[in-house]
Amino acid sequence: MYFRQDESAGEESLQHPGPGPQVAAPASVGGEQQASYLRHCAAIVESSDDVIISKSLTGIIESWNPAAERLLGYSSEEMIGKPMRSIIPEDRPDEEPSILTRIAAGERVEQLETVRRRKDGRLINLSVNISPIFNTDGIVIGASQIARDITDRFRNQKLMWLQANFDNLTGMPNRRNFAEKLEEILKDAAGKSQRIAVLFIDLDHFKQINNVMGRNAGNQAIAMAAARIRESIRKKDSVARFGGDEFGVVLSRAESDDDIDQVTARLMLHLKEPMEVGDERIFLSCSIGVSVFPQDGEDADDLIRHADLAMYQAKRAGRDRAHYYEHPLEASAQHRLRLADALHRAVEQNQFSMVYQPIVDLRTGQICKCEALIRWNHPERGFISPVQFIPVAEEIGLMHAIGDWVFGQAIRQLKVWQQQFGSDFQVSINMSPSQLQGIADSADNWVTELARTGIAGDSVIIEITESMMVHPDHATASKLRTLRAAGMHLAIDDFGTGYSCLANLNKLDASFLKIDQSFTRTIQDGSRDLALCQAIVSMARSLGLSVVAEGVETAEQMDLLGKIGCDFAQGYLYARPLDAPGFERFMEQARSAQSHACLIGQD
DSSP states (O other): OOOOGGGGGGGGOOOSSSSSSOOOOOOOOOHHHHHHHHHHHHHHHHHHHSEEEEETTTBBBEEHHHHHHHHHHHOOOHHHBGGGGGOTTTOOOOOOHHHHHHHTOOEEEEEEEEEEEETOEEEEEEEEEEEEOTTTOOOOOOEEEEEEEOHHHHHHHHHHHHHHHTTTTTTBOOHHHHHHHHHHHHHHTTTTTOOOOEEEEETTTTTHHHEEEEEEHHHHHHHHHHHHHHHHOOOOOOEEETTTEEEEEEEEEOOSHHHHHHHHHHHHHHSSSEEETEEEEEEEEEEEEEEEEEOOOOOOOHHHHHHHHHHHHHTTTTTSSSSOOOOOOHHHHHHHHHHHHHHHHHHHHHOOOEEEEEETTTTTOOOEEEEEEEEEEETTTTEEOOHHHHHHHHTOHHHHHHHHHHHHHHHHHHHHHHHHHHHHHHEEOOOOHHHHHSOHHHHHHHHHHHHHTTTOOOEEEEEEGGGGGGGOOOOHHHHHHHHTTTOOEEEEEETTOOOOOOHHHHHHHHOOEEOOOOHTOOOTTTTTHHHHHHHHHHHHHHHHHEEEOOOOSHHHHHHHHHTTTTEEOSSSTOOOOOOOHHHHHHHHHHHHHHHHHHHHHHH
C-alpha cells in the first residue's frame, strides 16, 4: 500500500523515483536505509497481483500499478491524473462521492463489492478495500485502495443462485422462486382489496409421452408447453415450472372470476394446438386448479397447496378443465392422508379378505369361473369400499404388495375348488395399472407363485382395464407377455368406456372382453345400449374373443345377452360377491338345482 506525505514535511518526505505517489519511510531510519525501504515498498506494489491504486481526496488517480493495467486495460500514463469515476459504470453515480466522504472523515471502506468498466467496455466485479492516507500531522490527504477480481466468484454465485431459483430446461422461475415472488405480491396486495389468483397446471397423461417417445422428446414437449403457457398469460402475471409437467401462474390482479376464466380458457386452448416433436405430432391438454387470495389463503404456501388440491379435483372430474378450490377438498385430502396411513397398517396386520363372484356360461347355465375381489374390513371404521382405497393404494405405492397378496390368495383357493368343481374351473384376477407400469415386477411374482402352487396357467384370467390399451408402453407389454407365456389368459375389463385401439387387442393377445355394467344394466329390446352390446359381441367374434357381460341384474337382461351371442355373464341376478364358504354353498345349491332340472326334463 502507498502512503503519501505532504511536501511540506521537509526531510521526512522522500520522493519515490518514477511516477506514483510519495512514500514515507520511518523517521528513525537513515537516508540510505530510507531509500532502500522505499525501493522495497515500490517493488511490492509493482509485483503485486492485486490492483493497488492511490487517489486524492477529490478522486483524482495518483498511482496505478501493473496489476491495475492488466486487469483494467489502461496504462498508468492513461489513468494518472484522471478521475476515478471515469471507470465507474454510469448506474453507480453516488458510489464515489460516498467513498470520498468517508475517507475524508478518516474511515476505512472494507470489502466493498462493486463493478468497474475495463478499457474494452467489459464490466468486471471487484472486492475493494480503501484506506485513508495520512500525513505526519495526522491529516487525511488521499486514499489508497487494494482491489481483487471476483468476477469468477460472482459468476459462480450467480450460477448457483440461478440453479437454486430457475428451471434449467425452460428458464422459468422454479417453485421456490415462485413462492417468494408470490409472497411479495401478497404483501403489496394486503390492505388494498386486491384479488390474486394462483393457477396450478398439470399436463394430462404426460407420462405416456416419456414412455412411448423417450425422455428427450418429453423435454422438448415440456419446453414447448412452457412457451405456450408464458404466451397465454398477461404481461403483468408470473409463471414458473414446479417440476416434471407441473407449472404455476400468479394472476396479480384478478378482479373477477371472468378474468381468471379468460386466462385459463386461453391457456388450455393454446396447449391443445398440435406440437411437432421430432417426426411425431403430439397433442396435449392440461388440468388447472385455481385458488384466490384472500378467501382461499393468505400466504403463498396455502394458496399453492389449495390450487394443487383443486387441480387434482379437475383430474378426477375428467381432466382437460379448470377447477376452483373448494374448502371441502381439504377435508377430503386429509381423509385420504388418514386412509393412506390406515392402508399401511392394513397390509402389515393382514386386514384384507377375499370374496368371489360367480361367472355363468349363458349357453349351458353352468358356473365355470369366478372373479376374485378384495375387501377391507377396518377394525374401527368397518367396511371400506375398494372404490375408496384402491386409488389411494395406487398413489402411495402399495398396489404391488396388495396385488401379490390377492393373487396368492386367489390361486390357493382355486386349487381347492378345482378339486371340488373340476380341473377346468377358472378364476379371474384384476391387475392394476401401477402393477404393470411400476418398477417392481408383479408379473414375475405371479408366474413364480403359480408354479409354486402347481396350478395350470390357463386356469387364471388376468383382467386389465381398457384404458391400458391406448398406449401400452414397453414395460407394460413385456409384463403382459410374461403372463401370457405362462399360459394365463387376458381379459379387457370395462370394455366400451374408454378409447380402445383395436389393433392392440391382437398385440396384447387378449382372450376375453368384459362389457361394462353401465351398458348391460340399461339394455332393453331395441335399445341403443343393446345395439352397442351386439356390436361388441360381433367384433369379439371376428377376433376370436369371448365376451363376459358384467352387472346383469334381471332375467330380461340375461335373455337379451344370450340372444345376441354373449358367452358369459356375472351380476346380482346370480349372486353378490361371496366369501369362500358362501361361494361353496352357492355352488352346491346351483349344482343341486341343475341336477333337479335335469331329472324333471327326463321325466
